[in-house]
Protein backbone atom coordinates (compact mmCIF):
# COMPACT_ATOMS: atom_id res chain seq x y z
CA UNK A 1 0.00 0.00 0.00
CA UNK A 2 1.29 3.46 -0.85
CA UNK A 3 2.47 5.52 2.11
CA UNK A 4 3.02 9.20 1.40
CA UNK A 5 4.61 10.15 4.69
CA UNK A 6 7.52 12.32 3.58
CA UNK A 7 10.91 11.18 4.84
CA UNK A 8 13.42 13.65 6.25
CA UNK A 9 15.12 14.20 2.87
CA UNK A 10 11.83 14.83 1.12
CA UNK A 11 10.74 17.31 3.80
CA UNK A 12 14.00 19.21 3.40
CA UNK A 13 13.69 19.20 -0.40
CA UNK A 14 10.11 20.43 -0.15
CA UNK A 15 11.12 23.19 2.24
CA UNK A 16 14.08 24.24 0.07
CA UNK A 17 12.05 24.38 -3.17
CA UNK A 18 9.17 26.16 -1.42
CA UNK A 19 11.53 28.89 -0.22
CA UNK A 20 13.19 29.09 -3.65
CA UNK A 21 9.82 29.48 -5.38
CA UNK A 22 8.71 32.17 -2.93
CA UNK A 23 11.98 34.12 -3.29
CA UNK A 24 12.94 33.62 -6.94
CA UNK A 25 9.79 32.82 -8.92
CA UNK A 26 6.68 34.35 -7.37
CA UNK A 27 8.03 37.92 -7.18
CA UNK A 28 8.93 38.04 -10.89
CA UNK A 29 6.07 35.95 -12.27
CA UNK A 30 3.65 38.80 -13.03
CA UNK A 31 6.24 40.93 -14.77
CA UNK A 32 7.49 37.99 -16.84
CA UNK A 33 3.89 37.28 -17.83
CA UNK A 34 3.21 40.89 -18.83
CA UNK A 35 6.38 41.13 -20.89
CA UNK A 36 6.31 37.53 -22.16
CA UNK A 37 9.97 37.33 -21.18
CA UNK A 38 11.95 34.51 -19.64
CA UNK A 39 14.82 35.96 -17.54
CA UNK A 40 18.04 34.26 -18.68
CA UNK A 41 19.64 34.50 -15.22
CA UNK A 42 16.91 32.29 -13.76
CA UNK A 43 18.09 29.29 -15.78
CA UNK A 44 21.31 28.94 -13.80
CA UNK A 45 19.56 29.61 -10.50
CA UNK A 46 17.23 26.66 -11.06
CA UNK A 47 20.11 24.62 -12.52
CA UNK A 48 21.95 25.03 -9.21
CA UNK A 49 19.10 23.25 -7.42
CA UNK A 50 20.61 20.15 -9.06
CA UNK A 51 17.61 18.58 -10.78
CA UNK A 52 19.92 16.99 -13.37
CA UNK A 53 23.16 16.61 -11.43
CA UNK A 54 21.54 14.93 -8.41
CA UNK A 55 20.12 12.16 -10.58
CA UNK A 56 23.20 11.52 -12.72
CA UNK A 57 25.64 8.82 -11.49
CA UNK A 58 29.03 9.91 -10.21
CA UNK A 59 30.85 8.19 -13.05
CA UNK A 60 29.28 10.69 -15.47
CA UNK A 61 29.98 13.66 -13.20
CA UNK A 62 26.73 13.81 -11.20
CA UNK A 63 26.07 13.57 -7.47
CA UNK A 64 24.22 10.22 -7.70
CA UNK A 65 21.72 11.10 -5.00
CA UNK A 66 19.17 8.82 -6.59
CA UNK A 67 16.00 9.68 -8.41
CA UNK A 68 12.40 9.40 -7.34
CA UNK A 69 9.30 10.41 -9.26
CA UNK A 70 7.53 11.13 -5.96
CA UNK A 71 10.29 13.49 -4.84
CA UNK A 72 10.21 15.18 -8.25
CA UNK A 73 6.45 15.60 -7.89
CA UNK A 74 6.99 17.27 -4.51
CA UNK A 75 9.59 19.64 -5.98
CA UNK A 76 7.71 20.61 -9.12
CA UNK A 77 4.52 21.33 -7.17
CA UNK A 78 6.46 23.89 -5.15
CA UNK A 79 8.15 25.41 -8.20
CA UNK A 80 4.87 25.58 -10.16
CA UNK A 81 3.27 27.26 -7.14
CA UNK A 82 5.93 29.95 -7.69
CA UNK A 83 5.35 30.04 -11.44
CA UNK A 84 4.63 27.23 -13.85
CA UNK A 85 5.94 28.94 -17.02
CA UNK A 86 9.33 29.64 -15.47
CA UNK A 87 9.41 26.12 -14.02
CA UNK A 88 8.75 24.47 -17.37
CA UNK A 89 11.44 26.51 -19.10
CA UNK A 90 14.11 26.08 -16.45
CA UNK A 91 13.56 22.32 -16.26
CA UNK A 92 13.68 21.78 -20.05
CA UNK A 93 17.11 19.99 -19.95
CA UNK A 94 15.39 17.17 -18.05
CA UNK A 95 13.43 16.47 -21.22
CA UNK A 96 16.62 15.08 -22.71
CA UNK A 97 18.35 13.95 -19.54
CA UNK A 98 15.67 11.49 -18.36
CA UNK A 99 15.37 9.48 -21.61
CA UNK A 100 19.17 9.23 -21.90
CA UNK A 101 19.58 8.29 -18.24
CA UNK A 102 16.90 5.62 -18.43
CA UNK A 103 17.40 4.23 -21.93
CA UNK A 104 20.59 5.60 -23.46
CA UNK A 105 23.39 3.29 -24.59
CA UNK A 106 26.62 3.45 -22.59
CA UNK A 107 28.21 5.57 -25.35
CA UNK A 108 25.27 8.00 -25.26
CA UNK A 109 25.46 8.29 -21.46
CA UNK A 110 29.18 9.00 -21.67
CA UNK A 111 28.62 11.61 -24.36
CA UNK A 112 25.60 13.46 -22.95
CA UNK A 113 25.31 13.04 -19.18
CA UNK A 114 28.47 14.99 -18.26
CA UNK A 115 27.11 17.96 -20.24
CA UNK A 116 23.81 17.65 -18.42
CA UNK A 117 25.45 18.05 -15.03
CA UNK A 118 27.98 20.75 -15.83
CA UNK A 119 28.24 24.03 -13.96
CA UNK A 120 26.13 25.99 -16.44
CA UNK A 121 22.60 25.45 -17.72
CA UNK A 122 22.80 23.21 -20.80
CA UNK A 123 20.17 24.36 -23.34
CA UNK A 124 18.46 21.26 -24.71
CA UNK A 125 14.82 20.39 -25.14
CA UNK A 126 12.38 17.87 -26.61
CA UNK A 127 9.71 17.96 -29.30
CA UNK A 128 6.72 15.67 -28.98
CA UNK A 129 3.44 17.48 -29.62
CA UNK A 130 2.15 17.95 -33.16
CA UNK A 131 -0.04 20.79 -34.42
CA UNK A 132 -3.32 19.07 -35.20
CA UNK A 133 -6.58 19.03 -33.32
CA UNK A 134 -6.62 15.22 -33.17
CA UNK A 135 -3.09 15.02 -31.74
CA UNK A 136 -2.56 11.77 -29.88
CA UNK A 137 0.85 10.94 -28.39
CA UNK A 138 0.13 7.30 -29.19
CA UNK A 139 -0.17 8.13 -32.90
CA UNK A 140 2.72 10.37 -33.93
CA UNK A 141 2.84 11.64 -37.49
CA UNK A 142 6.47 12.69 -37.43
CA UNK A 143 8.19 9.79 -39.15
CA UNK A 144 11.74 8.48 -38.66
CA UNK A 145 12.91 6.21 -41.46
CA UNK A 146 16.11 4.26 -41.07
CA UNK A 147 18.28 4.21 -44.20
CA UNK A 148 21.56 2.39 -43.65
CA UNK A 149 23.47 4.21 -40.93
CA UNK A 150 21.20 7.23 -41.04
CA UNK A 151 17.76 8.29 -39.90
CA UNK A 152 15.59 10.57 -42.03
CA UNK A 153 13.06 12.68 -40.14
CA UNK A 154 9.96 14.29 -41.57
CA UNK A 155 7.13 16.03 -39.72
CA UNK A 156 6.03 19.04 -37.72
CA UNK A 157 6.14 19.53 -33.96
CA UNK A 158 4.71 22.30 -31.83
CA UNK A 159 5.08 23.74 -28.34
CA UNK A 160 8.74 22.74 -28.08
CA UNK A 161 9.99 24.73 -25.08
CA UNK A 162 13.06 26.95 -25.52
CA UNK A 163 13.72 25.37 -28.94
CA UNK A 164 15.18 28.64 -30.24
CA UNK A 165 18.19 28.38 -27.93
CA UNK A 166 18.47 24.59 -27.67
CA UNK A 167 21.77 23.08 -28.82
CA UNK A 168 20.01 19.74 -29.29
CA UNK A 169 16.38 18.68 -29.60
CA UNK A 170 15.15 15.23 -28.62
CA UNK A 171 12.53 14.39 -31.22
CA UNK A 172 9.89 11.72 -30.75
CA UNK A 173 8.94 10.05 -34.02
CA UNK A 174 7.11 6.98 -35.21
CA UNK A 175 8.63 4.35 -37.52
CA UNK A 176 5.60 4.68 -39.79
CA UNK A 177 2.18 6.32 -39.70
CA UNK A 178 -0.16 4.22 -37.53
CA UNK A 179 2.69 2.07 -36.19
CA UNK A 180 1.62 2.79 -32.60
CA UNK A 181 3.46 3.72 -29.41
CA UNK A 182 5.70 0.64 -29.50
CA UNK A 183 7.45 2.00 -32.60
CA UNK A 184 8.18 5.47 -31.19
CA UNK A 185 11.83 6.44 -31.23
CA UNK A 186 13.65 9.31 -29.55
CA UNK A 187 16.29 10.92 -31.76
CA UNK A 188 18.77 13.65 -30.86
CA UNK A 189 18.94 16.38 -33.53
CA UNK A 190 21.58 19.11 -33.38
CA UNK A 191 20.88 22.78 -33.86
CA UNK A 192 21.64 23.78 -37.44
CA UNK A 193 21.09 20.32 -38.95
CA UNK A 194 19.92 20.80 -42.57
CA UNK A 195 16.15 20.24 -42.78
CA UNK A 196 15.53 21.37 -39.18
CA UNK A 197 13.58 24.63 -39.04
CA UNK A 198 12.64 26.48 -35.86
CA UNK A 199 9.48 28.47 -36.58
CA UNK A 200 7.98 31.57 -35.02
CA UNK A 201 7.43 31.70 -31.28
CA UNK A 202 3.92 30.49 -30.49
CA UNK A 203 1.32 32.94 -29.19
CA UNK A 204 -0.77 31.35 -26.48
CA UNK A 205 -3.52 32.10 -23.98
CA UNK A 206 -1.17 31.61 -21.05
CA UNK A 207 2.34 30.46 -20.12
CA UNK A 208 3.44 33.76 -21.65
CA UNK A 209 7.05 33.81 -20.39
CA UNK A 210 7.73 30.31 -21.72
CA UNK A 211 9.12 30.45 -25.27
CA UNK A 212 7.40 27.66 -27.20
CA UNK A 213 8.16 26.96 -30.84
CA UNK A 214 6.93 25.08 -33.86
CA UNK A 215 9.69 22.86 -35.23
CA UNK A 216 9.70 21.38 -38.73
CA UNK A 217 11.76 18.47 -40.07
CA UNK A 218 12.11 18.15 -43.83
CA UNK A 219 14.29 15.24 -44.89
CA UNK A 220 16.39 15.96 -41.83
CA UNK A 221 19.20 13.40 -41.75
CA UNK A 222 20.97 12.35 -38.52
CA UNK A 223 23.39 9.49 -37.86
CA UNK A 224 21.87 6.34 -36.37
CA UNK A 225 24.07 6.81 -33.31
CA UNK A 226 21.61 9.56 -32.27
CA UNK A 227 18.83 7.04 -31.74
CA UNK A 228 18.37 6.95 -27.96
CA UNK A 229 18.90 3.39 -26.73
CA UNK A 230 20.24 2.23 -30.11
CA UNK A 231 18.32 -0.69 -31.59
CA UNK A 232 16.79 -1.43 -28.17
CA UNK A 233 15.15 2.00 -28.20
CA UNK A 234 13.09 3.56 -25.41
CA UNK A 235 10.10 2.59 -23.28
CA UNK A 236 7.85 5.33 -24.63
CA UNK A 237 4.95 4.52 -22.31
CA UNK A 238 7.16 4.91 -19.25
CA UNK A 239 8.32 8.32 -20.46
CA UNK A 240 4.72 9.33 -21.17
CA UNK A 241 3.68 8.21 -17.70
CA UNK A 242 6.55 10.09 -16.06
CA UNK A 243 5.48 13.18 -17.94
CA UNK A 244 1.86 12.79 -16.90
CA UNK A 245 2.64 12.40 -13.22
CA UNK A 246 4.91 15.46 -13.29
CA UNK A 247 2.45 17.62 -15.21
CA UNK A 248 -0.22 16.54 -12.71
CA UNK A 249 2.02 17.67 -9.85
CA UNK A 250 2.63 21.01 -11.57
CA UNK A 251 -1.11 21.47 -11.96
CA UNK A 252 -1.42 20.93 -8.20
CA UNK A 253 1.07 23.77 -7.69
CA UNK A 254 -0.95 26.18 -9.87
CA UNK A 255 -4.25 25.21 -8.23
CA UNK A 256 -2.78 25.50 -4.74
CA UNK A 257 -1.41 28.95 -5.53
CA UNK A 258 -4.86 30.15 -6.57
CA UNK A 259 -6.65 28.48 -3.66
CA UNK A 260 -4.29 29.93 -1.05
CA UNK A 261 -4.53 33.41 -2.53
CA UNK A 262 -8.34 33.28 -2.68
CA UNK A 263 -8.51 31.97 0.90
CA UNK A 264 -6.44 34.86 2.26
CA UNK A 265 -8.40 37.35 0.19
CA UNK A 266 -11.77 36.01 1.34
CA UNK A 267 -10.77 36.35 4.99
CA UNK A 268 -9.79 39.99 4.51
CA UNK A 269 -12.45 41.17 2.08
CA UNK A 270 -15.47 42.58 3.92
CA UNK A 271 -18.80 42.96 2.11
CA UNK A 272 -22.02 43.79 3.92
CA UNK A 273 -20.20 43.86 7.26
CA UNK A 274 -18.59 40.41 7.15
CA UNK A 275 -15.57 38.76 5.57
CA UNK A 276 -16.84 37.06 2.42
CA UNK A 277 -15.18 33.83 3.65
CA UNK A 278 -18.01 33.50 6.18
CA UNK A 279 -20.63 33.51 3.40
CA UNK A 280 -21.67 30.02 2.47
CA UNK A 281 -21.29 30.47 -1.29
CA UNK A 282 -17.64 31.49 -0.83
CA UNK A 283 -16.92 28.95 1.93
CA UNK A 284 -18.19 26.14 -0.27
CA UNK A 285 -15.87 27.19 -3.12
CA UNK A 286 -12.93 27.30 -0.74
CA UNK A 287 -13.77 23.89 0.74
CA UNK A 288 -14.15 22.33 -2.71
CA UNK A 289 -10.84 23.85 -3.79
CA UNK A 290 -9.08 22.36 -0.75
CA UNK A 291 -10.58 18.95 -1.51
CA UNK A 292 -9.56 19.09 -5.16
CA UNK A 293 -5.99 20.19 -4.45
CA UNK A 294 -5.50 17.25 -2.08
CA UNK A 295 -7.25 14.83 -4.44
CA UNK A 296 -5.15 15.93 -7.40
CA UNK A 297 -1.98 15.56 -5.37
CA UNK A 298 -2.89 12.03 -4.29
CA UNK A 299 -3.44 10.93 -7.88
CA UNK A 300 -0.21 12.52 -9.12
CA UNK A 301 1.77 11.01 -6.25
CA UNK A 302 0.18 7.57 -6.72
CA UNK A 303 1.24 7.53 -10.37
CA UNK A 304 4.74 8.66 -9.34
CA UNK A 305 4.88 6.03 -6.57
CA UNK A 306 4.07 3.29 -9.07
CA UNK A 307 6.74 4.59 -11.45
CA UNK A 308 9.27 4.50 -8.61
CA UNK A 309 8.41 0.82 -8.15
CA UNK A 310 8.91 0.23 -11.88
CA UNK A 311 5.33 -0.94 -12.17
CA UNK A 312 3.02 -0.20 -15.08
CA UNK A 313 1.67 3.25 -14.20
CA UNK A 314 -0.31 3.79 -17.41
CA UNK A 315 -3.72 3.83 -15.73
CA UNK A 316 -2.66 5.88 -12.71
CA UNK A 317 -0.78 8.41 -14.84
CA UNK A 318 -3.71 8.81 -17.24
CA UNK A 319 -6.12 9.34 -14.32
CA UNK A 320 -3.74 11.83 -12.71
CA UNK A 321 -3.32 13.77 -15.93
CA UNK A 322 -7.04 13.98 -16.69
CA UNK A 323 -8.14 14.75 -13.16
CA UNK A 324 -5.44 17.31 -12.49
CA UNK A 325 -6.08 19.12 -15.78
CA UNK A 326 -9.83 19.29 -15.12
CA UNK A 327 -9.78 20.14 -11.44
CA UNK A 328 -7.08 22.77 -11.81
CA UNK A 329 -9.54 24.66 -13.98
CA UNK A 330 -12.25 24.33 -11.35
CA UNK A 331 -9.95 25.67 -8.63
CA UNK A 332 -8.51 28.56 -10.67
CA UNK A 333 -12.02 29.48 -11.84
CA UNK A 334 -13.13 29.62 -8.20
CA UNK A 335 -10.06 31.75 -7.51
CA UNK A 336 -11.26 34.34 -10.02
CA UNK A 337 -14.85 34.13 -8.78
CA UNK A 338 -13.96 34.53 -5.11
CA UNK A 339 -12.17 37.77 -5.89
CA UNK A 340 -15.23 39.05 -7.74
CA UNK A 341 -14.44 41.86 -10.15
CA UNK A 342 -10.96 42.06 -8.66
CA UNK A 343 -10.30 38.55 -9.91
CA UNK A 344 -10.83 39.64 -13.48
CA UNK A 345 -8.30 42.44 -13.48
CA UNK A 346 -4.55 42.04 -13.74
CA UNK A 347 -3.82 43.58 -10.37
CA UNK A 348 -4.23 40.15 -8.80
CA UNK A 349 -2.52 36.97 -10.02
CA UNK A 350 -5.64 34.76 -10.12
CA UNK A 351 -6.40 35.66 -13.75
CA UNK A 352 -2.82 34.63 -14.69
CA UNK A 353 -3.19 31.29 -12.90
CA UNK A 354 -6.52 30.85 -14.71
CA UNK A 355 -4.79 31.30 -18.08
CA UNK A 356 -1.81 29.14 -17.11
CA UNK A 357 -4.00 26.41 -15.63
CA UNK A 358 -5.84 26.04 -18.91
CA UNK A 359 -2.65 24.73 -20.50
CA UNK A 360 -2.67 21.46 -18.59
CA UNK A 361 -5.41 19.93 -20.73
CA UNK A 362 -3.28 20.63 -23.81
CA UNK A 363 0.26 19.89 -22.67
CA UNK A 364 1.59 16.39 -23.06
CA UNK A 365 4.90 14.69 -23.17
CA UNK A 366 7.10 16.96 -21.12
CA UNK A 367 8.81 14.02 -19.48
CA UNK A 368 10.72 15.56 -16.64
CA UNK A 369 9.85 13.14 -13.85
Ligand SMILES: Cc1cc2nc3c(=O)[nH]c(=O)nc-3n(C[C@H](O)[C@H](O)[C@H](O)COP(=O)(O)OP(=O)(O)OC[C@H]3O[C@@H](n4cnc5c(N)ncnc54)[C@H](O)[C@@H]3O)c2cc1C
Pocket residue numbers: 269271272276279280281282337338339340341342344
Ligand atom coordinates in the same frame (compact mmCIF):
# COMPACT_ATOMS: atom_id res chain seq x y z
C1 LIG B 1 -15.95 42.73 -16.69
C2 LIG B 1 -16.37 43.65 -15.58
C3 LIG B 1 -16.87 44.89 -15.89
C4 LIG B 1 -17.28 45.77 -14.89
N1 LIG B 1 -17.77 46.97 -15.25
C5 LIG B 1 -18.17 47.84 -14.29
C6 LIG B 1 -18.71 49.11 -14.61
O1 LIG B 1 -18.84 49.46 -15.76
N2 LIG B 1 -19.06 49.94 -13.62
C7 LIG B 1 -18.92 49.59 -12.32
O2 LIG B 1 -19.27 50.38 -11.43
N3 LIG B 1 -18.45 48.39 -11.99
C8 LIG B 1 -18.05 47.50 -12.92
N4 LIG B 1 -17.54 46.28 -12.56
C9 LIG B 1 -17.39 45.97 -11.15
C10 LIG B 1 -18.54 45.11 -10.64
O3 LIG B 1 -19.71 45.81 -10.51
C11 LIG B 1 -18.08 44.52 -9.31
O4 LIG B 1 -16.93 43.75 -9.61
C12 LIG B 1 -19.12 43.65 -8.68
O5 LIG B 1 -20.13 44.43 -8.19
C13 LIG B 1 -18.54 42.79 -7.55
O6 LIG B 1 -17.88 43.60 -6.60
P1 LIG B 1 -16.43 43.26 -6.14
O7 LIG B 1 -15.56 43.09 -7.31
O8 LIG B 1 -16.05 44.27 -5.14
O9 LIG B 1 -16.56 41.84 -5.49
P2 LIG B 1 -16.98 41.47 -4.01
O10 LIG B 1 -18.21 42.19 -3.63
O11 LIG B 1 -15.79 41.58 -3.15
O12 LIG B 1 -17.34 39.97 -4.18
C14 LIG B 1 -16.36 38.95 -4.15
C15 LIG B 1 -17.05 37.61 -4.11
O13 LIG B 1 -17.83 37.53 -2.94
C16 LIG B 1 -19.17 37.22 -3.24
N5 LIG B 1 -20.05 37.94 -2.31
C17 LIG B 1 -20.01 39.26 -2.02
N6 LIG B 1 -20.94 39.54 -1.10
C18 LIG B 1 -21.59 38.41 -0.82
C19 LIG B 1 -22.67 38.07 0.03
N7 LIG B 1 -23.27 38.96 0.78
N8 LIG B 1 -23.09 36.79 0.06
C20 LIG B 1 -22.49 35.86 -0.70
N9 LIG B 1 -21.44 36.11 -1.53
C21 LIG B 1 -21.01 37.38 -1.58
C22 LIG B 1 -19.36 37.67 -4.66
O14 LIG B 1 -20.38 36.92 -5.31
C23 LIG B 1 -17.98 37.37 -5.28
O15 LIG B 1 -17.91 36.02 -5.66
C24 LIG B 1 -17.16 45.40 -13.54
C25 LIG B 1 -16.66 44.13 -13.24
C26 LIG B 1 -16.27 43.26 -14.23
C27 LIG B 1 -15.72 41.90 -13.88
